[in-house]
Amino acid sequence: MKRAAHEVTEPRDAEARRRIPPVICYPVDTLPRPDLAAYQAARDGWEKVDEVVVPPREARSFHVPAGSFFRIVSIDGPQVGDLNLWSADDINERFFSGKTRALHGTHVSTGDQLWSCLPYLRPMATITHDTLDWYGFDAFGGSVHDVIGTRCDPYTHKLLSGAEYHHCCHSNLTRALSERLGKPKQEVEPAVHDVLNVFMCTGFTRDTGQYFMKASPVRPGDYLEFFVEIDLLGALSACPGGDCSAEHSSDVAVCHPLLVEVYRPKAPPAGWTSPPRNGYSRRHED
Numbered sequence: 001m002k003r004a005a006h007e008v009t010e011p012r013d014a015e016a017r018r019r020i021p022p023v024i025c026y027p028v029d030t031l032p033r034p035d036l037a038a039y040q041a042a043r044d045g046w047e048k049v050d051e052v053v054v055p056p057r058e059a060r061s062f063h064v065p066a067g068s069f070f071r072i073v074s075i076d077g078p079q080v081g082d083l084n085l086w087s088a089d090d091i092n093e094r095f096f097s098g099k100t101r102a103l104h105g106t107h108v109s110t111g112d113q114l115w116s117c118l119p120y121l122r123p124m125a126t127i128t129h130d131t132l133d134w135y136g137f138d139a140f141g142g143s144v145h146d147v148i149g150t151r152c153d154p155y156t157h158k159l160l161s162g163a164e165y166h167h168c169c170h171s172n173l174t175r176a177l178s179e180r181l182g183k184p185k186q187e188v189e190p191a192v193h194d195v196l197n198v199f200m201c202t203g204f205t206r207d208t209g210q211y212f213m214k215a216s217p218v219r220p221g222d223y224l225e226f227f228v229e230i231d232l233l234g235a236l237s238a239c240p241g242g243d244c245s246a247e248h249s250s251d252v253a254v255c256h257p258l259l260v261e262v263y264r265p266k267a268p269p270a271g272w273t274s275p276p277r278n279g280y281s282r283r284h285e286d
């Protein structure tokens with residue numbers, strides 16, 4: 001953590017060095033972009049084919065075929081959701097929050113894509129609608145739907161408090177995946193990964209760079225909608241932090257359920273094909 005009071009002497013040209021303008025690490029001008037208009041047009045006449053209610057402080061899994069859509073919907077009250085995604089064919093291919101952040105920024109919205117881990121690195125899903133897009137960045141530097149957080153987990157909780165808590169998102173996602181795959185919790189646990197924090201409002205403090213959260217602006221009826229690029233297995237946890245206005249990893253916060261809806265379009269978007277795995281040869285030659 002950076003300290004406000006420096007314990008080392010600044011060089012004489014410190015200010016000049018600070019004034020050097022930043023360069024975007026990954027300019028996205030050459031990134032293949034989805035045809036968002038075609039995706040959105042494919043919603044006309046779609047049919048809702050499945051829905052899953054995620055109870056508070058629990059997680060549920062769901063399957064979405066490539067070429068379909070799913071929505072995560074706020075119902076009953078403000079609630080944050082922790083989302084994991086895997087290729088339905090191979091759970092080794094999972095959502096890569098770090099590279100998604102590097103490509104699209106700390107918080108995602110309409111038009112951004114959720115990328116899979118190496119060596120696959122292809123879009124798993126594309127955000128086609130975000131009713132909280134209006135929020136932008138607030139005066140604290142906070143915004144909604146981050147790919148900077150990890151997921152609340154019982155190990156960090158044990159480290160910081162010494163206590164055991166079994167309904168952190170990590171444990172909820174582990175139970176949901178275990179149930180879906182019919183395998184023991186300890187066996188599937190390593191497949192649980194850093195999340196997309198749906199509806200969570202987060203940022204970094206300007207003075208110390210610490211990760212912060214604040215009450216989510218989400219209200220019942222808000223949703224985040226995805227077009228699914230490859231056959232997906234998803235799991236969503238209704239975080240024990242509720243709207244994350246105060247604390248998580250406890251039974252104190254008021255929590256609400258979340259709804260997952262799956263929609264099948266009449267036809268796939270014009271010109272769309274499911275993306276192949278990344279084309280790098282994997283030779284890693286010297």
Ligand SMILES: [Zn+2]
Pocket residue numbers: 082151152168169170238239240241248
């Ligand atoms: Zn959580």
